[in-house]
Amino acid sequence: xxxxxxxxxxxxxxxxxxxxxxxxxxxxxNDLPDDYDVLLSGVLDSLAFVEMxxxxxxxxxxxxxxxxLDPEKMTIIGxxxxxxxxxxxxRQ
Numbered sequence: 001x002x003x004x005x006x007x008x009x010x011x012x013x014x015x016x017x018x019x020x021x022x023x024x025x026x027x028x029x030n031d032l033p034d035d036y037d038v039l040l041s042g043v044l045d046s047l048a049f050v051e052m053x054x055x056x057x058x059x060x061x062x063x064x065x066x067x068x069l070d071p072e073k074m075t076i077i078g079x080x081x082x083x084x085x086x087x088x089x090x091r092q
Contacts, residue, residue, distance in 0.1 A: 004060040004088035009081040016052045017043050034078025062088035
């Protein structure tokens, strides 16, 4: 099992996004800055976002509760990776 640090969550998210892009015949993301919004960028839609979060929970073996995350920051890489990491670390 991979430890759910913010960096490990970022690697997981980048891999997930790049798989989605590859499935569409697009090239990979080479840079994933903290302010990158996965919905506004068009890489994911809301259904794919939920799919990514479920996959993250399975990958890191934990449940992610988004109740306390600011909805405006939910799809932005930096805050999202930190929040997911904190959620999963609490449940281990």
